[in-house]
Amino acid sequence: MVLLRLWPAAVAASDSLFAPRAHSMSFENYVYIFNDPLFQKSIAVTVAYALIVNPLQIAIALALALLMNAAVPLIGLWRTMILLPVAIPQSVSAVVWGIGLRPDGPVNALLAAVGLEQQRFLTSPNQALGSIILIVSWIGVGYWMTFILAGLQDIPKSLYEAVRIDGANRWQQFRFVTLPQLRRTLTFVLVANTVANFLVFAPVQILTQGGPQGSTNLIMNDIYTRGFVSGDPSSAAAETVILIGLVLIIVLIQFKLMQSSEENST
Numbered sequence: 675m676v677l678l679r680l681w682p683a684a685v686a687a688s689d690s691l692f693a694p695r696a697h698s699m700s701f702e703n704y705v706y707i708f709n710d711p712l713f714q715k716s717i718a719v720t721v722a723y724a725l726i727v728n729p730l731q732i733a734i735a736l737a738l739a740l741l742m743n744a745a746v747p748l749i750g751l752w753r754t755m756i757l758l759p760v761a762i763p764q765s766v767s768a769v770v771w772g773i774g775l776r777p778d779g780p781v782n783a784l785l786a787a788v789g790l791e792q793q794r795f796l797t798s799p800n801q802a803l804g805s806i807i808l809i810v811s812w813i814g815v816g817y818w819m820t821f822i823l824a825g826l827q828d829i830p831k832s833l834y835e836a837v838r839i840d841g842a843n844r845w846q847q848f849r850f851v852t853l854p855q856l857r858r859t860l861t862f863v864l865v866a867n868t869v870a871n872f873l874v875f876a877p878v879q880i881l882t883q884g885g886p887q888g889s890t891n892l893i894m895n896d897i898y899t900r901g902f903v904s905g906d907p908s909s910a911a912a913e914t915v916i917l918i919g920l921v922l923i924i925v926l927i928q929f930k931l932m933q934s935s936e937e938n939s940t
Contacts, residue, residue, distance in 0.1 A: 703912035713913065715888050716896040717920075719803065723892060724871050727807045731867055732860070734815045739822035740852075756816045764813055768880040771809045772796065799889040802882050806890050809877050814870065818863050825859030826852070861932045865925050872921050893917050 707713050742753055759767060774781050775795040782792040795805040833851050842850065853860075875894040878884060884891035884899065891899075893913065901910030 703908050704916070707909055707912050707916065712888065712891070713896065716884075716891045716893045719889065719891055720872065720893045723803060723807065723874075724868065727810055727871050728864070728867055730807070731811050731814050731818060731871075732863060734811065735818040735863070736822055736860075738815065738819045739826055740848075742819070742823050743826045756819060758816070759813050760816045760820075762813075764876040765880060767813050768809065768877040771805075771812075771877075772881050775805060796881055797886055799887045802886055802890045806877055806881065809881070810871070810874055813877070814867070818867060821863050822856065822859055825856045829855045857932070861929075864932075865928055868924055868928065869921055872917065872924075 738756055742749060742756070746752065773779055776782075777792065777794065777797070781795070785792055793801060795801050829852065833855070834847055837847055837851055873894055874892055875898065878890050878892050878895045879898065882890045884895045894917070897910050897913045897917070900913060901907045
């Protein structure tokens with residue numbers, strides 16, 4: 675398994691050093707990529723996307739996990755509805771959302787029925803990225819909820835009983851018992867969610883192909899476009915290596931911040 679994961683990365687690193695404009699190994703592809711306005715915009719779009727979708731998904735997943743852990747009516751039905759998007763392939767979900775959000779789709783029909791102006795959800799530069807964030811969150815929230823719910827169910831009930839005896843209200847129980855006990859689970863979810871969102875491809879490719887005007891051109895879509903549409907696999911390989919390095923740096927920063935936070939709380 676380790677070989678299967680490392681070998682493609684090694685091949686990408688090797689291919690990135692061979693530029694069609696050079697006759698030997700060089701960093702020409704990296705110089706070209708870093709100076710390319712399309713790459714610069716894709717990085718900016720990807721970072722903006724991740725800064726919004728990561729906390730949004732985790733906050734909603736945590737709220738849903740807290741509800742699912744409580745004695746709410748019809749809990750089995752609610753869990754099924756929340757987990758249903760997880761069982762559907764991303765490509766299928768993207769197609770369904772694409773039908774729903776198109777100009778003559780049911781969402782715009784509903785807006786028109788209540789007297790609101792119809793929206794260009796996937797064709798407006800101001801709305802397309804928000805629509806992608808909504809769709810990706812709908813797909814991923816249930817998945818991350820399962821991890822947080824498992825962490826909640828591992829918290830000993832005796833801890834809640836002890837703080838209730840001391841007069842703690844619900845907010846204090848959440849702050850001083852639930853959050854500290856979920857620290858490791860939330861760290862895992864944060865890191866895994868960050869990696870997953872930097873690797874998002876199918877919804878973008880199916881719904882917008884990176885448009886309009888590059889507003890949804892996440893870095894994975896940019897790599898695909900370079901390698902398979904523009905026919906420049908060496909530059910695509912260089913961009914892949916850059917993406918791997920960027921994700922590793924962000925993950926290391928997250929681990930450091932979580933570690934320092936844990937040390938300060940002890």
